[in-house]
Amino acid sequence: MNPSTEEDNQEEYEILDVTENAQQRMSAFIEYVGRVPQLISRVPHSDVAVAGLGGWAVGYLFKKVGRVAATSVGGGLCLMQLAYQSGYITINWNKLNRDMNRTQRIVNSTINENQTEIQTTIHKVKRFFKKNVPLSVGFAGGFLIGMAT
Numbered sequence: 001m002n003p004s005t006e007e008d009n010q011e012e013y014e015i016l017d018v019t020e021n022a023q024q025r026m027s028a029f030i031e032y033v034g035r036v037p038q039l040i041s042r043v044p045h046s047d048v049a050v051a052g053l054g055g056w057a058v059g060y061l062f063k064k065v066g067r068v069a070a071t072s073v074g075g076g077l078c079l080m081q082l083a084y085q086s087g088y089i090t091i092n093w094n095k096l097n098r099d100m101n102r103t104q105r106i107v108n109s110t111i112n113e114n115q116t117e118i119q120t121t122i123h124k125v126k127r128f129f130k131k132n133v134p135l136s137v138g139f140a141g142g143f144l145i146g147m148a149t
Helices: 003-009 020-041 044-087 093-113 115-131 133-148
Strands: none
Touching: 003 044, 003 093, 044 133
């Protein structure tokens, strides 16, 4: 091979160091993200707006799912009553009452055992709402608006 053609085939590449630029951008991003919680916690208007938007979405979905659930349960009860009156379904009332009493005893004992946990949870929820009044009000208002639309 001719040495002049080998030199023509080889290209020169310049190596660029992009890590410095990436590090600068990453540090700027981390600094920006670090300031976001301070901005949100200091401005109650943004808390109300964000919570209101979330409440609206939850209320709207709750309304749609609730409507479907109510229709399903109501329709199912109507069909069960119709089937019972037509003779397709017979109910063993003695067994039903016995099972309901047993379930009621189990539920009551479970509630009595977990009473302190339930009270602690209720206390935590109350404390959260008292501490975050803008969030609570925004979510409640958004939820009601979502239910209305």
